[in-house]
Amino acid sequence: xxxxxxxxxxxxxxxxxxxxxxxxxxxxxxLPTPTTQxxxxxxxxTFLGDRDEIEMxxxxxxxxxxxxxxxxxxxxxxxxxxPVVGLGGMxxxxxxxxxxxxxxxxxxxxxxxxxxxxxxxxxxxxSTIISHVEGSPPxxxxxxxxxxxxxxxxxxxxxxxxxxxxxWEEGSSKLENLMNMLQSGKKGSNIIVTTRSEKVxxxxxxxxxxxxxxxxxxPIKLEAMQWSTSSRYGSWLCDAEGLHGRRxxxx
Numbered sequence: 001x002x003x004x005x006x007x008x009x010x011x012x013x014x015x016x017x018x019x020x021x022x023x024x025x026x027x028x029x030x031l032p033t034p035t036t037q038x039x040x041x042x043x044x045x046t047f048l049g050d051r052d053e054i055e056m057x058x059x060x061x062x063x064x065x066x067x068x069x070x071x072x073x074x075x076x077x078x079x080x081x082x083p084v085v086g087l088g089g090m091x092x093x094x095x096x097x098x099x100x101x102x103x104x105x106x107x108x109x110x111x112x113x114x115x116x117x118x119x120x121x122x123x124x125x126x127s128t129i130i131s132h133v134e135g136s137p138p139x140x141x142x143x144x145x146x147x148x149x150x151x152x153x154x155x156x157x158x159x160x161x162x163x164x165x166x167x168w169e170e171g172s173s174k175l176e177n178l179m180n181m182l183q184s185g186k187k188g189s190n191i192i193v194t195t196r197s198e199k200v201x202x203x204x205x206x207x208x209x210x211x212x213x214x215x216x217x218x219p220i221k222l223e224a225m226q227w228s229t230s231s232r233y234g235s236w237l238c239d240a241e242g243l244h245g246r247r248x249x250x251x
Contacts, residue, residue, distance in 0.1 A: 059095050062220050066099045069217060070161060070190040071107070078215040079189040081179075081208060083201045086222030092194035095222070096163050099192065109158035110185070113165065120169035122178060126151050129162060148181055155184040163192045170199045176207045183213045 062084075069082055084092045099105065100113060112132035114125050126147040131137040133154045138147060162182065169175060182191065191214075195201065201219050208214040 059091060059098070059222075062095055062222070063098050063102075066095070066192065066220065067102060067104060070099065070192070071104060072188070077187065078208075078211075079183075079185065079187055079191070079213055081191045081193060081204055081214055081216045083204065083216065083219035084192065084194045084222065085196070085198060085201060085219045087196055090222040092196075092222060093165055095220075096165060096192050096194050100161065100163050105161055107159075108161040108189075110155060110160035111162075112160070113163045115165045116167045116169070118168045120167075120174060122174070122181075123147060125164075125178065126181060130154060151181060152184040155182070155189075158185050158189075160185045160189045161192070162190075163194070165194050167193050167195045167200055168197060170197060170203055172203050172206060175200075175203050176210070179204075179207055179211065179214060183211075187213065 066082055066084075069080055084095055086092050100111065105111065110133055112129040114128045116125060123144055126144070127137045130147065130150050138150060193200070193204065201216075205216045208216045
């Protein structure tokens with residue numbers, strides 16, 4: 001018994017010594033740790049391409065409300081900005097996705113989804129819209145004026161539906177520049193904006209007051225909700241954080 005235990009202890013020491021030597025030969029390099037914001041951004045950017053089918057519970061009324069607004073293609077009235085406001089995890093992106101992917105919105109000539117987040121870059125936003133239509137993004141070295149000319153060409157005389165998801169920018173000049181670049185489409189087009197910030201809505205409202213092209217509608221304000229997901233792992237209910245956590249475990 002003592003001999004067996006002694007052998008086990010010796011084997012453990014030998015393994016520990018080997019590990020220590022290996023660490024000296026191959027020093028461990030610190031790996032970059034993604035922040036919560038980075039993980040959330042990556043998850044949101046792949047959200048539209050998710051293979052699982054996500055069905056909202058308790059948001060049918062809001063979806064119908066937004067659809068009724070975006071489907072009113074009336075060239076006699078201004079294009080609409082439709083804000084969807086709520087704290088993180090309230091289902092803003094899910095609601096916008098439900099509207100964006102609804103087959104009734106296929107009536108639009110142009111559809112584009114842009115995940116904006118805190119990094120508000122006008123070039124990136126415009127490039128993303130162009131890539132949705134052209135199938136590939138413009139070259140990285142082109143200036144904003146060139147991008148604007150391409151955007152004008154794409155939107156000119158067309159009804160569009162654009163989603164600006166997770167918009168944080170509250171600066172009036174930046175938002176006004178963006179809205180000015182989106183005025184090439186037909187009146188009656190629509191922009192859905194998801195945001196956590198009431199200030200963003202106020203800034204957009206002030207911007208539309210100086211525009212004859214856009215009008216802002218009453219914001220859709222969201223409270224807590226749950227999602228039902230059907231996937232290869234079965235059906236289950238969870239809130240937004242639960243869904244994200246489940247995906248991390250599965251992957």
